[in-house]
Amino acid sequence: MAAQLEHTNFTVTDPDRTAKWMCNLFDWHIRWTGDSRTTGYSVHVGTDTHYLALYAPKAGNLNAPIDNYTTQGGLNHIAVVVDDIAAMRARVEAAGFEAGEHFDYEPGQRFYFYDDDHIEYEVVQYD
Incomplete structure (x- = not known):
């Protein structure tokens, strides 16, 4: 069996807000929410087989936006x-x-x- 992409994890300012519009637009559902890495918070949103992990670090730990197209490893x-x-x-x-x-x-x-x-x-x- 070929490997399948299960999820992608990326940082957003408000995982609940982002998950809400994704559920409304794409007819997805929330699979899980809870405490996450380094006192952060995550929401997993998607289908039963694939999802996006929306992560927010603890308050005050977000950096200014960067241009990911010119950043190696950027989204x-x-x-x-x-x-x-x-x-x-x-x-x-x-x-x-x-x-x-x-x-x-x-x-x-x-x-x-x-x-x-x-x-x-x-x-x-x-x-």
Whole structure:
């Protein structure tokens, strides 16, 4: 069996807030919440088989945002696959996020948006 990606763990300012909009937009659910590394707090949000671990360190330990595209090991974006990209774009905008440019090239269509933590998300629909 080939290895499968189970989860990704990244830092956000408010794991509960981020998990809430992810559940609303992507129809995911919260799998677990609790105390985490170095007195931090985590929320695991996703499906029964794959999830994102949203982590926040104890208060006051967040650094200023950096440009991850120029930082070795930085998070460039998180991609989700949907069946109806137009409907998801409308949902993203209704949630208060600004949907970016739409690209249509093999093997599908995509657009990008940033959340309140300046994390970029890619939404993809394969043809």
